[in-house]
Amino acid sequence: MSGLLDKRLIFVTGKGGVGKSTVAIALGMLAARSGLRTIVVELAAQDRVHRALADDSGAAFVEHELAPGLFTISVDPQHAMDEYLRIKVGPVGHVLGSSKLFQAFAMATPGMRELLTIGKVWELAQLQRKTRGAAPYDLVVVDAPASGHGVGILRTPRTFAEIARVGPIAHQGRAIAATIADSQFTALVAVATAEETPVNETLTLRDALASDGLSLHNVIVNAVYPSRFDPDEVAQLREAADDAGSPLARAAIRAALSECARAENQHRQLARLAAGLGERPVELPFVFAEQLGSAELERLADRLQAGLAGDDREAQVSPPPATRAT
Amino acid sequence: MSVANLLEGKRICVCGGSGGVGKTTTSAAIALGMAAQGAKVAVVTIDPAKRLANALGLEELENEPRLVAPERLRSGGLDVRGELWAMMLDPKRTFDELIERLAPDRGSAEEILANRVYRELSTAVAGSQEFTAVSKLYELDKEYDFDLLVLDTPPSRNALDFLDAPGRLTSFLEGRMLKTFVRPTGFGMRILGRGSGVLAAGLQRVTGVDLLADLSTFFRLLGGMTEDFRVRAAEVETMLTASTTAFVLITSAQSEPIDEAIWFRRTLRESGLPCAGVIVNRVHHDILGSGKRPVPFPRGDVVAALQAGLSDQLAARVAENFHDYHVLARRDEQNIARLADDGDGQPLMLVPHFDDDVHDVEGLLRVHRYLFASEAERERMIAEVVA
DSSP states (O other): OOOGGGSSEEEEEESTTSOHHHHHHHHHHHHHHTTOOEEEEESSTTOHHHHHTTOOOSOTTSOEEEETTEEEEEOOHHHHHHHHHHHHTTHHHHHHHTOHHHHHHHHHSTTHHHHHHHHHHHHHTOSSOSSTTOOOOSEEEEEOOOHHHHHHHHHHHHHHHHHHOSSHHHHHHHHHHHHHHOTTTEEEEEEEESSHHHHHHHHHHHHHHHHTTOOEEEEEEEEEOOOOOOHHHHHHHHHHHHTOSSHHHHHHHHHHHHHHHHHHHHHHHHHHHHHHHTSOOEEEEOOOSSSOOHHHHHHHHHHHHHHHHTOOTTTTOOOOOOOSOO | OOHHHHTTTOSEEEEEOOTTSSHHHHHHHHHHHHHHTTOEEEEEESSOOHHHHHHTTOOSOOSSOEEOOHHHHHTTTOOOSSEEEEEEOOHHHHHHHHHHHHSSSHHHHHHHHHOHHHHHHHTTSTTHHHHHHHHHHHHHHHHSOOSEEEEEOOOOSSTTHHHHHHHHHHHHHHOHHHHHHHOTTSHHHHHHTTHHHHHHHHHHHHHOHHHHHHHHHHHHHHHTTHHHHHHHHHHHHHHHHSTTEEEEEEEESSHHHHHHHHHHHHHHHHTTOOEEEEEEEEEOOOTTOOOSSOOOOOHHHHHHHHTTTSOHHHHHHHHHHHHHHHHHHHHHHHHHHHHHHTTTTOOEEEEEOOSSOOOSHHHHHHHHHHHTSOHHHHHHHHHHHHO
């Protein structure tokens, strides 16, 4: 069975606010550390990768090296279209690209933005790059849109191929759809937190993908609280809370009990997710830091490595069984 | 400042913000609070957590508002003098209904609903949720007699899609640009002259002929409805920009949602849609209430204070946890200060980070208490939480 980093294209998706971008970057760092020439692709022009790694140099829409072997790019439909037209349509492309009429048409066509975006992602993952002079990547990690739209964007190429039937769009749509469906090439990763809605959405995503013949390679649960206190200690803390002498002691115990309650709720949600998936997800710890900088991301990459390898004893992650149909 | 002050004299409350910040829960809590004060309120949500939907009695997707049984709310201990209605938006159905309403006859409606371009447009495409949400809001505003409509906006990655999408979609539906292509003998084509030949050829190369044919059919069918769409878009815009519409921004205290909230508020302002208020969820308050800048206590002090009642080893871990908690309080405080500094003194309504998820009526009531409290009351409640 091949591991996650043996793929060439990884889509990281999940509900908004669960730390999808963080996981995508940590995954990219892990891959680059393992010697893979890796690019993390951001799909909305929000530039989180740059911000997280405190790098504000360089234009976002070009491939940009953040660290040795770790690149990043922000893909925006407009740029993707200009590039596509230059490559695909040749000299006519230039005329089209500069035509306001054509741009208005292309950007307004339902699904066209998504198709152009995913087309660029696909191009980045090719060994024979279409972009002149561009070196190939070993791994492309996509910080994909939130679950609902995430499935949409994976489905777009096929939908287009069906609508267009013939012509370059149909052809490319089919090629991209085949790449996404190839589980040797592409992996889908869902990120969740151990809360009610994200857990539900992960299970819904899994089902939605299944109906398209796709499956999740890994589910990663982000921001898991540590289990700091056992039930005996919790009982002791409850007792101590009532007769704590100083406000400081009372506050500290209150914070501890609050932490216990949250950890317990998370534990319940984790169990529900594991039961729904039929396997334990990979867990990443909650980061207690004022800012998520490269040091914290490196630590998350360490934990990701352990979790993906299935030897993360602290989080008691069981080895990820083969989720792929092959 | 409380939500009640904020929404005085308002007929529509649009709750915006990035994903995962508790938008749905907050929207429901706002609607509940206004209903409690005697208003007839409807909350329109997109995709509520199942348990919350069940709590509000929204088991089925009906696409029309439904009265939340007062017993459900009373069980939480709140006396609701008005009425709380709730509905879950079905984007596809809303779009279909719109077509049925605007189509000249049954036959053309059916032809549009069966068209592949339309089917793609109404389901898979990002933006159609946003479009249908506003469209539904407009219908509810016209056809029902609610005192207040609360809209929970779709969970876009880009909070702004919501404002952008209706216009983008409408201009596509108007199809002014496209008609010049799909009717090669049209007036537009003639005035474009020679260049149009190149454009048409290029378009064909890029899209494939069949796509063009489908689009052509789509626009032929929609042709008669263009004017209706335009009128409707203009009316929707009037509704959104009216002084009786309030945009409420919802965020959590984490860095990225705060950045997005700042950006969203600026964009609202630039679009002439001022933001009425900001709600910050999941705030870690300084647990000792020690004022402006929560500073972690030296661990030694905390351990010393705990040693009377706990073993050394347990005291050390409690102190460690307390330190981590302060890091979060400090993080949240910095982010909130950034949001406040950018807002020209606009009041922020803070809701603490609860120990469990909110997905029942009781949870809604808990959020509601913070949102509808006066500033002094809110401070007192926070003091109780942290004391």
